[in-house]
Amino acid sequence: MNKTFSRFRLRSVAAVIASTLAATAAWAVEPFTVRDIRVEGLQRVEPGTIFASLPLRVGDTYSDERGSAAIRALFELGLFKDVRLDVSGNVLVVIVEERPTVADVDFVGTKEFDKAALQKALREVGLADGRPYDKALTDRAEQELKRQYVSRSLYNAEVVTTVTPIERNRVNLTFTVTEGDSARIREVRVVGNKAFSESTLLDLFDQDSGGWMSWYTKSNQYSRAKLNADLETLRSYYLTRGYLEFRIDSTQVAISPDRTDLTVTVNITEGEKFVVAGVKLEGNYLGREEEFKSLVTIKPGEPYNGEQLTDTTKAFTDYFGTFGYAFARVESQPEVDRTNNRVTLTLKAEPARRVYVRRVSIGGNNRTRDEVIRREFRQYEASWYDGDKIKLSRDRVDRLGFFTDVNVETQEVAGSPDQVDLTVTVAEKPTGSLQLGAGFSSSEKVSFTFGISQENVFGSGNFLGLQVNTSKYYRTISLTATDPYFTSDGISRTFSLFHQTTRPYYTVDGDYSLVSEGGSIKFGVPFSEVDTVFFGAGLERFTFEPGTNVARFTPQAYRDYFQCTTNAGGLINCSENSKWGIPLTIGWARDDRDSALVPTRGRLQRANVEWGVGGDLKYIKSSYQYQQYFPLSKQYTLALNGEVGYGKALGGNVYPIFKNFYAGGLGSIRGFEQNSLGPRDGITEAALGGTKKAIFNAELSTPFPGAGNDRTLRLYGFFDVGNVFTERTGQSDLQWDAQRKLRASVGVGISWISPLGPLRVAFAKPVRSQKEDDFSDPAHPIYKDRMQSFQFQIGTSF
Template sequence: MKTRSSRFRLRSVVLVVAGAVSAFAAWAVEPFTVRDIRVEGLQRVEPGTIFASMPIRVGDTYTDERASAAIRALFDLGLFKDVRIDVSGNVVVVIVEERPTVAGVDFVGSKEFDKDALVKSLREVGLAEGRPYDKALTDRAEQELKRQYISRSLYNAEVVTTVTPIERNRVNLTFTVTEGEPARIKDIRVVGNKAFSESTLRGLFDLDTGGWLSWYTKSNQYSRAKLNADLETLRSYYLQRGYLEFRIDSTQVAVSPDREDLTLTINVTEGQRYVVSSVSLQGNYLGRDDEFKSLITIEPGEPYNAEQVTQTTTAFSDYFGSFGYAFARVQARPEIDRTNNRVALVLQAEPARRVYVRRLVVSGNNRTRDEVIRREFRQYEASWYDSDRIKLSRDRVNRLGFFTDVNIETQEVPGTPDQVDLAVSVVEKPTGSLQLGAGFSTAEKVSFSFGIQQENFLGSGNYLGLNVNTSKYNRNIQLTSTNPYFTQEGISRTFDLYYRTTRPYYTQDGDYRLINEGGTLRFGVPFSEVDTVYFGAGLERYSFEPGSNLASQTPQAYRDYFGCATQGDYITACSDDTKTGVPLTIAWARDTRDSALVPTRGRVQRAGLEVGVGGDMKYYKGSYQLQQYFPLNKQYTLAFNGELGYAKAYGDEVYPIFKNFYAGGLGSIRGFEQNSLGPRDAVTGAALGGTKKAIFNAELSTPFPGAGNDRTLRMYGFFDVGNVFTDRTLGITDAQWEAQKKLRASVGVGISWISPLGPLRLAYAFPVQYQDEEVGAVNQVGYIPKDRIQRIQFQIGTSF
């Protein structure tokens, strides 16, 4: 084949400046028809990628302009470090040099972020394992990492990238981070406020200038997310007080030259305060105008309150949803009279179309069975859409405790305007736990515990647990299993098997023991969505072991109940040292608190009755508890707790003393030694508890000084009053009886901390009503000693 007299070779020098790529040809050739295209230099990129990107095809006419366009197109792929085109006869030869591939990304010196979070942020800017290495992307990655650190107030953070070439044209990237110290908020300023003082507005913020606990709360470390949340709090504060046109003009973050301090300046325009003149309805309300009007929480004559407006529009949308109108539109339109500072609210509604649910689609449950989620739903397939039932269903799935997130989305069915699907997506969390721990309290001293629980056994929703406790006074081993859907109607079944050894009196030196072993079977019947009634039965046995047999160290009440005979100071035998019983139980529970650990609003009620119907113990024991929480504002919560108990034997039986109620210490009346109140044993002076119980507690929870609005660490003041009582027996004098039934009371302050080991409460109490002198003589029936005062008390896992 004849060779062309002038052989063309195009050499390109590519300069990437501001995204512009220019290719320069070494010399030009006359156009010709391309017979073939050959690619050289490929390692990982497929040849098809080259051919698909080039504007030159076999059979096309080759020109210098097309060659330049081909080079630019291949560079635009971002896969090549160098591209050039040679011509050999009628054959176009494309010669490429691929960019290295990122083999691995590592971080050195990063403590503030998890590696996974940093890898994710780099992936968003295009830098990740397996992708081509690009110096420009590396620079962007460094800037992104610095931005992430600035968001955590680490303005001095430095990032250095090390590129290490390895075999097969790959590189490892190492980002070495010097975090430095975080910048602290030195001052927060609010500019433009007139109606409220600057200190009042700053008190709304979670961000502050720090205190002696800032090392724990980090409230003086700037975070854009925290600032945005505080700005929303500020906006809501004004909008709830009539300032309809309030706006935040700007926020400025000024960093000191040494980057160690910063000042936040928030510029606001309050506007005028508006009063609601009227509220009217417009649109289609399904002929139920009066029913919708009853949902309105906006009061004419009161200052405009954005929260009330939102509550009303949400209530309207939900009410429309309860009739199947999933896409109802409700809008609050303000008509402002700036002359008189009044606003008329018009609630415009359009229900759109009514729909029914075609099917539920569950996703995200890799371990949990579909039926565990579906059985909690009160919105059924092939029935009208009901927003109330959907919210209730979501809450019920949430309360299972198996998921970190539960989301329900309404999806339209294409081509069918009156049908929707409910997409239920969940994010599972580990539901099994293995616990090895130790605890210390002023009453129990050191205790060790072991527990293994699986709340979602094999994805079935069933609970299985084994717990062991080795405290000084209460040791137990217990196996528990719960099937929350023993029946399709939602009746739960729980059984317990247990073995416990107890020394119930915290003031004794003797080594006697009370052994309790047995099992219970309990069924929980849901009578409503918030009310559950429990029915149970058990079989139990109590055995009494005098230990050292010293009568002077064994409570007289125990000796009498178990029929123990004495000779001198020694117990010779107990004629009835084992008691058996068949207790039947019925209980009711309702809990509407917003949180079980840190409640701020809501109520919890519990009532129970236990009746001994068989064996050696015939008795009944009833109890009732009510807790109520009132949020005074964002920072302060007022709480009340009340407990009542009553127990008595029936027939000719004696009430079993180990079933008594106890009081004193954390969890009941603080300032008194744990379980020390009530009647005392005539021989040892040990607290025996009583068959009647009445306790009242009041607490005011406040922010801990220096901790800002952190709700995991709080301070509280309290007032406790109450006691346990028993029936008057023979031999008790009037003075002893009056001393025994007198109420005990205390006031004090304390600290509540949700610690890694569980809720911890520390209390310092001042008893204000107590028994300060002995009544009667030691070893006398009804002997009333002085109350055992204990001003400082703490415990992990208690409440109130």
């Protein structure tokens, strides 16, 4: 490798020769009784290590055979490159030369891997700081590094090792890596298919020959793990369509001579298509055969479906688990009639023994307290094993959002066949976020935003968040704190305080503003494992500041609500520019989606009622949202969303204008400016919102062209319809007709789970809108929509 290596090779050869000569010398010594043993040449190795390994002790009789055995035992320690025995009278002298110790391991040229990952890989083959240096170990380390790069399709990676001796018999190891270019998949073939076209089968694969988005998806970079996953997908595709005897005969990966291209060929045998003739149960079903039969999803007369069979056997074992039988076995035995292409399935069950949980242990939570995890568990210690409760417990811990992975393993207790231990292993993730931002514009000059939140404060499971925004148009500061286990029964408590000032975007110097401030407390009561009801109360004050500008820059609706008049100079005076109230809230939520970021199945429901019971604000405001996700296939998902809202003043009061509903933009009706739909002020054209809201969205999510089945980057098409509405009071027939008119849009968009959060971009075209302003009375609201074809937002959910 270099001159340094040559020196070490010579030393190694010298060590072998020396050991051979020493052994020869040892054999020439006449047997004698060992009176003392001395060790010479030690630098870092403890003498006790030598004496513990020697097969000789003081008082033993030394012989040629025992001398040879002593030399072999010391060499087997791997700590010495030379071992000799010398005899001085009746004293046995052990002379050793220690191997160098690895002082540092470094890497040069590694871009594909983090150094920490490579160091971990080398530790697994025995090479790490502080360990003895061995040339053979270095060779294994080079092979391990190359293996790591081959796993990333970098077949041309070269590794050169440099060994640098330093003081105190130590060495520094430097691995210089030339990574080269990764091998690309040039072609993927499926051979032997008859029932389905090759293109249909290749569409199931995550790996392919690449497209224009391969730079992002890396779908054309070969990975054995990804190929195995694709093969399982292919097998599942056939087994769910009746091909009981489908098999993958071989998988051939051919690499080009220059190691830059790969060809993957999958050879299959489809077999015949079988229909299920019937399903039989055999074995011990605890006298609950009818209950188990209700769990069978396999339907006679339909094609054999391996997925249904797997689901049924899993449902059986899970159901056995609810009665404490943690080790129940359920086997499927097919009886194949190849003449008629029919199969009868026999499900044979053996519940084994009933067990209870002795202990629940938790590991991997370096930050999060044990109690935060334990309080989510519904399987208790010293209780009968219950599979449903264990799964529910795992899901509840996972839904905390503090961990990237949650696993629950069951171990038998030695000597106690009726007991098991549960080990919960979690992998923690950062739960805090810090947001800093600054902006500059000619109108705002410099504005700053600051946000800090921690979902797991000091490992307690509590939430604490602070948001600050210094924008000229939207200044706010808010503080929120949540204790999810305010009581031992799981009732949560949330405090929030806020102060914000909003101004119109078209503002001029001295224009109006609305200041809102207050606080609230809210409790969340879990009525079931999936249903939570929220109760809360707050105290709010809203102050209207008309400013010093002329009346033509202030919406008439605000002047009417705060009882403002205009003097001779065009300035506004308000007799009641401050309103305060006590809102009570009650809400309900149920969420069984499979993912909060990229859902493909399940539903989300939310309902909320806000009731103003005190002060100047007497009203009721209610809303309901329903989302449903339908997995049409592995690639396509249909999502439906509906929202309705209704607000009404109580006791002869006027409904607070700042409690209105708004619509338009991302998360609502795309293609229109954000929160711009509904009536506008007849003078300033400011959006006023409405007391009623109705929105419906339909969205079809598909793979992004060239991105394969990557779910972090998706293309979607959508149809949105809806609007916000107000009461008819004071409106002309023309205005009333425009208000009742639903707005609608169609378009396409891109959804990307970016490092900054979920990013959604939409290109929309309104197909139903109010484009012309035909209303001549400026004292009343107008209905003239503001369109916006391109919109994007980070964090939007629909």
